[in-house]
Amino acid sequence: MADTALMPIPGQIDPVPTPRDITPRADGRVDLLGLPRLRIAELFAAAGLDAKAAKLRAKQVFHWLYHRGVTDFDAMTDIAKTMRPWLAERFVIGRPEIVLAQHSTDGTRKWLLKTDDGHEYEMVFIPDADRGTLCVSSQVGCTLNCRFCHTGTMRLVRNLTPGEIVGQVMLARDALGEWPKGSMAGLDEVEDEDGGGYTPDGRLLTNIVMMGMGEPLYNFDNVRDALKLVMDGDGLALSKRRITLSTSGVVPMMARCGAEIGVNLAVSLHATNKAVRDEIVPINRKYGLEELLAACADYPGASNARRITFEYVMLKDKNDSDADARELVRLIKQYRLPAKVNLIPFNPWPGAIYECSTPERVRRFSDIVFEAGISAPVRTPRGRDIDAACGQLKTAAQKMSRAELDRLADEKQAALG
Ligand code: SAH
Ligand code: SF4
Secondary structure, three states: OOOOOEEOOOOOOOOOOEEOOOOOOOOOOEEOOOOOHHHHHHHHHHOOOOHHHHHHHHHHHHHHHHHOOOOOHHHOOOOOOOHHHHHHHHEEOOOOEEEEEEEOOOOOEEEEEEOOOOOEEEEEEEEOOOOEEEEOOOEEOOOOOOOOOOHHHOOOOEEOOHHHHHHHHHHHHHHHOOOOOOOOOOOOOOOOOOOOOOOOOOOOOOEEEEOOOOOHHHHHHHHHHHHHHHHOOOOOOOOHHHEEEEEOOOHHHHHHHHHHHOOEEEEEOOOOOHHHHHHHOHHHHOOOHHHHHHHHHOOOOOOOOOOEEEEEEEEOOOOOOHHHHHHHHHHHHHOOOOEEEEEEEOOOOOOOOOOEOOHHHHHHHHHHHHHOOOOOOEOOOOOHHHOOOOOOOOOHHHHOOHHHHHHHHHHHHHHHO
């Protein structure tokens, strides 16, 4: 069994346990999943290659690992045949373990995953006509306890490692059969900004949202390192324009998010005054609305072409009045924010104390914002039947019996195929 010793994160706000970047394995081999080129080269050098060879091998392995999705060193055809067993004796390329794969009637898919030290987390794939979005988790559980969110009720919280984060995207590509095939030639072509230079036929996974379990800006370093692998032209090669990170409002980390990751920003606003936001998004007591909106105004890279998304969950008689809609418009205009608003009908879960606003109320709220010149679409809930919709993620395994889990685990291969 792997030993993932927990260590405190230096300088982190509200630290939660995070494991080391390399999890020691029982067989002594090192899992390369989640490591950048430089770290892989260091490991190769430490295992005996000279610096130049280590750098070259790291570059080759990096390409096979992240760009081609290969997990077997023997398939790395540009690496000498004699070198491959040397690698396989010392290293592995892993994947997060799948406990359960579920399919919604609307096509949404959810996977329950497990870390080496036995923590469970989830990822969700949402296919649409023009895109396929993977909703990725950044933590097991969440420390923030937003009152309407099921994830916030989980007791256990731990940061996911870069490997556990990028591993979700790689698992999704495995499951969707989406790794590029064919010769290496052509695959090394330089990307254009939108990743449009690289679109294998039938690509289903086009977008990533950091909107699964956890607060990504409370696990900043690991989320950044994982997304760097996703955005690397020789890695998963997805454009930063197709990636959105959602935060509940960790103000001190927002500028770094823009500068060091550079992805689109979504902010879970959900209320327009202190009293209500303090109640439903408790981090507001620490970083208030004014501070949050000022940080949005300063967000690097935000423009009319790349607007900030404000997520707004529709809670009956709590935050859904005409006055709330008008105040939302006023705030966006006051701070001159290039913004769009995503209205999310509240997704219920057992024990939740809120109700979803009526469809008429949601429509009226949307109209008011829209009439002020701000786009405010109502999101259609997806995957509600398998508890995959926004805010419903809470590892279902906690609620299932061992026998049920075993039966479902048996089905997972079939579901994946
Ligand atoms: N922790 C981050 C990202 C994950 S949550 C954040 O809070 O921004 C993704 C979105 O779903 C957030 O806007 C969150 O507030 C919203 N959400 C949470 N619970 C919900 C629920 N029960 N119904 C609808 N949306 C919910
Ligand atoms: Fe955490 Fe986001 Fe849920 Fe709030 S809404 S408890 S920040 S996952």
